[in-house]
Amino acid sequence: MTGEQHNLTPTTPQTPPPTMGSSNHDGVAPHHGDATHDVRHWHPATQAVAAGRPPRHQGAPVNPPIVLSSTYVSTGTPGPNELLYTRIDTETWHPFEEAVAALEGAPVPGVVFGSGMAALASVLSQVPDGGTLVVPRHAYQVSLGFAEDLHKRHGVQVIKVDIDDTPAVLSALNGAHMLLIESPTNPMLEVADLPTLIAAAHQAGATVVVDNTFATPLLQQPLSHGADYVVHSATKYLAGHSDVVLGVVCAADHQRRALVHNYRTLHGAIAGPQEVWLALRGLRTLSLRVNAAGANAMVLAQRLAEHPQVAQVRYPGLPQDPGFATASATMSGYGAIIAIQPTGDAHSVDRMINALTLWTPATSLGGVESTLERRRRFTTESLTVPENLIRLSVGIEDVEDLWADLDQALRRITSESA
Ligand SMILES: Cc1ncc(COP(=O)(O)O)c(C=O)c1O
Structure with missing residues (x-):
């Protein structure tokens, strides 16, 4: 994927599909990156430093401000891209969401969550009741706990596989709705053959989610192999200083982004502005x-x-x-x-x-x-x-x-x- 194909920086409003929420306001406000910076053509180390900076003009701050406001001035019917209420969207999230998306090569901004588990929940809950979810036997134990909960409460069939055993994963994909890949796995460090598994899962009609927490987008970019979603516990390397708990999802397109964004709004699985600002500061290094x-x-x-x-x-x-x-x-x-x-x-x-x-x-x-x-x-x-x-x-x-x-x-x- 070339940077030019994935330039996020212009503030073009997005047009996601209708959402499931009670409001027509999907909260996908335009992200205001610095239009003078097309960060996508730079190397990842540069993107981590340069993405999500405020527009550059005389006297402008070098870092984005933290906006502490639960609500926004608003009358009448809110416009589709108008900031309205901080559970739905707030500008302090945008620079981090843009920077992580640039690093992951996502065509749309990331969606930040209050934790890695909230981020994972937003995608794993897309498996329909009675559907099939394939997971690594040695995924993060709480991710497996979430899958177990889907099984108990929603009749989801959970198939555990050794994610480094490619033939075993391929045979588990028949009829699957979703494949969760964690690679390397936590804590066994097994490595998945991402291109092969993602292609096979798509052929089987399954959505592919990759937990990229261990690798970081600097070492592995699952969207470039065709993954539908990349999920991070941003608590770990992205923030990097053991001082915040945070998650983020990068989606492969607007439709998928709208689904996780809508989940965040409905479940209130949001992050505090200070935490997201700290994570962006951590991301710089x-x-x-x-x-x-x-x-x-x-x-x-x-x-x-x-x-x-x-x-x-x-x-x-x-x-x-x-x-x-x-x-x-x-x-x-x-x-x-x-x-x-x-x-x-x-x-x-x-x-x-x-x-x-x-x-x-x-x-x-x-x-x-x-x-x-x-x-x-x-x-x-x-x-x-x-x-x-x-x-x-x-x-x-x-x-x-x-x-x-x-x-x-x-x-x-x-x-x-x-
Ligand atoms: C690989 C992996 N994914 C997801 C999570 C969950 O992230 P959080 O603790 O930020 O909810 C963790 C946490 O340890 C993890 O190691």
């Missing part, structure tokens, strides 16, 4: 952060693979990793999440985690600081995730400090349990 964290992750994965107290490493950037070939073909980098299984059991792994002084034991990922977690500490985590598996979210600290801390903790716990 996405390229620096993703590159630095990815470089650290590569070094750490290589060293962990040689560590005597590490039995298994999953990182798609290691040539011996099962996801290496697919990731090399479909991604432009391998990300900064690593999964390891130390030689010890879950208890010794918990002690190892407590012996760390730099790495922070915490859930979530994608911040500048390195965090880690034994995922099976949650009883809701998939039972096929090994009990002693640790998910590492590598940050941007000096790699030698990260390594020294990990190494001492791994060695100490092993000698304690020996």
